[in-house]
Amino acid sequence: GFGTVIANKVGDLTSTSVKAITSGGSAANIQALEDGDAQLGFVQSDVMVYAYNGERTFAETGASTDFSTVANLYMEQVQIVTVDPSIKTVADLEGKRVSVGAAGSGVFFNAVDVLQAYGIGDLDADQKFTKINATYQNFGDSTEALKDGQIDAAFVVAGAPTTAVTDLASGREISLVSLDDEHINALIASCPYYSKDTIAKDVYGTAEDTTTVAVGAVVVARDDVSSEDVYNFLYGTFEDTANLSHGKAAELDLDFAASVTSIGYHPGAVAYFADKGLSVNAK
Numbered sequence: 001g002f003g004t005v006i007a008n009k010v011g012d013l014t015s016t017s018v019k020a021i022t023s024g025g026s027a028a029n030i031q032a033l034e035d036g037d038a039q040l041g042f043v044q045s046d047v048m049v050y051a052y053n054g055e056r057t058f059a060e061t062g063a064s065t066d067f068s069t070v071a072n073l074y075m076e077q078v079q080i081v082t083v084d085p086s087i088k089t090v091a092d093l094e095g096k097r098v099s100v101g102a103a104g105s106g107v108f109f110n111a112v113d114v115l116q117a118y119g120i121g122d123l124d125a126d127q128k129f130t131k132i133n134a135t136y137q138n139f140g141d142s143t144e145a146l147k148d149g150q151i152d153a154a155f156v157v158a159g160a161p162t163t164a165v166t167d168l169a170s171g172r173e174i175s176l177v178s179l180d181d182e183h184i185n186a187l188i189a190s191c192p193y194y195s196k197d198t199i200a201k202d203v204y205g206t207a208e209d210t211t212t213v214a215v216g217a218v219v220v221a222r223d224d225v226s227s228e229d230v231y232n233f234l235y236g237t238f239e240d241t242a243n244l245s246h247g248k249a250a251e252l253d254l255d256f257a258a259s260v261t262s263i264g265y266h267p268g269a270v271a272y273f274a275d276k277g278l279s280v281n282a283k
Helices: 002-013 026-035 045-053 106-117 139-147 163-171 181-190 227-238 247-251 267-275
Strands: 040-044 067-082 097-099 133-135 153-158 195-199 210-222
Touching: 002 227, 002 247, 026 040, 026 045, 026 210, 040 045, 040 067, 045 067, 045 106, 045 210, 067 106, 067 139, 067 163, 067 195, 067 227, 067 247, 067 267, 097 139, 106 153, 106 181, 106 210, 139 153, 139 163, 181 195, 181 210, 210 227, 227 267
Parallel strands: 097 133, 097 153
Antiparallel strands: 040 210, 067 153, 067 210, 195 210
16 A cells, blocks of 8 residues: 555656555565566565565575665564463463465564464474464454454465555454563574564554564655666655655665665665665665
């Protein structure tokens, strides 16, 4: 949805035309860039690093390095959603039925990281969890399964509020599982692409604020996209944020946009941020 809003604004304000397309998420977007089916893509900051280093999701296919950073847009929170009041901590998920996202997805590895931090994320030789009863569902299917009592909790990694979770919360009382500072600090020490984040209680009408971790939602571009088009994409995104008709527009910030250090920035992005008085790492 946000991609469509940005695409329309870029077309309105610049000579560059952008078409927003739906996809299967971060890993699928990296693959679409690799295959030439897309020129820009939204990716989680952690999945971006996996792709560039040829690890985790990309261990078998190998590194994908023909892309550059365009901008960090907003934070995507790790949301552990449940309708079971007995689940109060991550440790309480042991033995429970938990949706962990599609196998090999960014959400799956976020679940691995969080569960391993709490000592219940062991995987067998087939990359299956041994201490939870895992299912592998997308956000919509996960919340439907929660509604029907088929699972006890679900990992959802997206900017809050997330439509699927909002829809679930409109029909029944939900809670989000918080992470404690000790485990958050250990997780960030081993996986520095995470940062501590808070989901306010009024986002979903939960009883209290939720402390969790988050990754960045980053726009990347193929290296062969022209500098002019990347510059125009950023111009369209950031020059008229007050009139970007999407809730995430309020989170856009130039300093945050220029904060990625793991993968170098596209030349068009380097030029745009330089015009704004900001220096970024060029690829």
